[in-house]
Amino acid sequence: MLYLPLSDNAARQAIDATAIFQEWRVAQRDASRFSGGMYFKREGDYEYLVRTRSDNRQQRLGRRDPTTEAQWAAFTQGKQQAQERLTALAQALREAERMNKALKVGRVPTLVVDLMNELERSGLAPYFTVVGTHAMYAYEAAASVRFQAAALATQDVDLLWDVRKRVQFFSTMGQLDTSVLGVLQRVDPSFRRMEGQLESAINNRGFAVDFLRRMAQADDPHPVRFSSDEDDLWPVQAKQAEQFLQAPRYEVPVVSVTGRMALMSTVKPSIFVAFKRWLSELADRPPAKRRRDRLQADTVQRLLDESLLLDIATS
Known part of the structure; x- marks a missing residue:
């Protein structure tokens, strides 16, 4: 025999674990879009929206107004949602990996x-x-x-x-x-x-x-x-x-x-x-x-x- 099929239990676990792993990778990419932060910074008489990057670079996005406030709110909400999803999938992946070992996947x-x-x-x-x-x-x-x-x-x-x-x-x-x-x-x-x-x-x-x-x-x-x-x-x-x-x-x-x-x-x-x-x-x-x-x-x-x-x- 050149090969043998996986057991039914191992095959099912492999399918489930692969799905979780792939979704975790997607969640990682989504979370990376929100790396760094965004905040309002006062300079003189004005406040400006500033985007920070993970490498410490900063970008000024404009004066505080309804548009930049909406931009800040969308970023803050998006980052929180992306991080929550990534955290949940990371936990699911850890559990899947434990099952992989138990079932010899x-x-x-x-x-x-x-x-x-x-x-x-x-x-x-x-x-x-x-x-x-x-x-x-x-x-x-x-x-x-x-x-x-x-x-x-x-x-x-x-x-x-x-x-x-x-x-x-x-x-x-x-x-x-x-x-x-x-x-x-x-x-x-x-x-x-x-x-x-x-x-x-x-x-x-x-x-x-x-x-x-x-x-x-x-x-x-x-x-x-x-x-x-x-x-x-x-x-x-x-x-x-x-x-x-x-x-x-x-x-x-x-x-x-x-x-x-x-x-x-x-x-x-x-x-x-x-x-x-x-x-x-x-x-x-x-x-x-x-x-x-x-x-x-x-x-x-x-x-x-x-x-x-x-x-x-x-x-």
Whole structure:
């Protein structure tokens, strides 16, 4: 058997938890629109409506009058409602995650889920795509099945950096005032850059995060380090990576062994299958890896053939 279906109880819980998780994300976005504050500030003989931002920037919106008073009232009410909804959904999500653990809904390594969430919090998620073996967890979740362990055995996760978005990426990194390695260390302080492999960071348990990029094109910087920090990581060129960047992202909520949830952005199943077929035919690739590549391709293709997995990107 290439895979087994989730139990009925686990499948129902996965559906319910996914709905809550998605609504919580919407509530987060809504609440972010009201970040900072709004108040009236007196200057001389007049009062002005001032909007403050989370980064301490201020914007004067106009003198106090019926229009700015209505603007202040709408903002104050909207912020309160958005925060109340976010608080309620956060509580519902915590309960859903407890049930996820009790019913064994997920089995994504906790470190991977924590990494996905940290990239999201840092604003770096749009620049990275999960490729390689860990994409299988997204397909598993989307199809409500469990793959055989041999198809998932790996001690590293591959993240493809979208060099096409480098201007926005470096702007975000500047605002964070840290390195990509520093972001990893928020998840696990033991992460260090691997000796002799500048694209990889490894923790004390031997789990590695590898950063890839497409083969350099005419206007691509190469080589490139993620930040000015001398200890930061240098994404390595990867063959076939361009096809991943050209395809729409395939986004699926996934669940860790502890019940925690995160949004995983990866590639369409059909692209994954084609890539794994290509890898399995490389003569210089170790035989054990080629066998696993074939197993992964066969497993995902079977789900597509049986319509348990849809080859439709979510964004």
